[in-house]
Amino acid sequence: MQIxxxxxxxxxxxxxxxxxxxxxxxxxxxxxxxxxxxxxxTVEKLQQIAEAKLNVNGGELxxxxxxxxxxxxxxxxxxxxxxxxxxxxxxxxxx
Numbered sequence: 001m002q003i004x005x006x007x008x009x010x011x012x013x014x015x016x017x018x019x020x021x022x023x024x025x026x027x028x029x030x031x032x033x034x035x036x037x038x039x040x041x042t043v044e045k046l047q048q049i050a051e052a053k054l055n056v057n058g059g060e061l062x063x064x065x066x067x068x069x070x071x072x073x074x075x076x077x078x079x080x081x082x083x084x085x086x087x088x089x090x091x092x093x094x095x
Contacts, residue, residue, distance in 0.1 A: 001034045008042040023078045031085045033057035050077040058092055
């Protein structure tokens with residue numbers, strides 16, 4: 001799985017990169033066929049926004065999350081994507 005991480009109005013520190021990488025590794029445990037991940041971290045005034053687009057076998061998944069803390073936004077984003085991946089995997093299995 002290749003993760004492309006970019007930031008808007010935020011400096012991407014090594015700590016943020018490591019945190020995103022470790023969180024997205026959890027997704028790969030549920031579904032091995034994740035080809036590419038595009039993660040965008042944005043800061044708008046007091047809101048921290050994390051959004052991601054996953055290219056998987058059989059489709060594309062997208063989610064975004066907002067919070068006052070960037071780490072909390074990343075956690076919420078990964079939780080949303082986790083639910084979508086499980087649903088996608090079940091859909092593929094039923095075909």
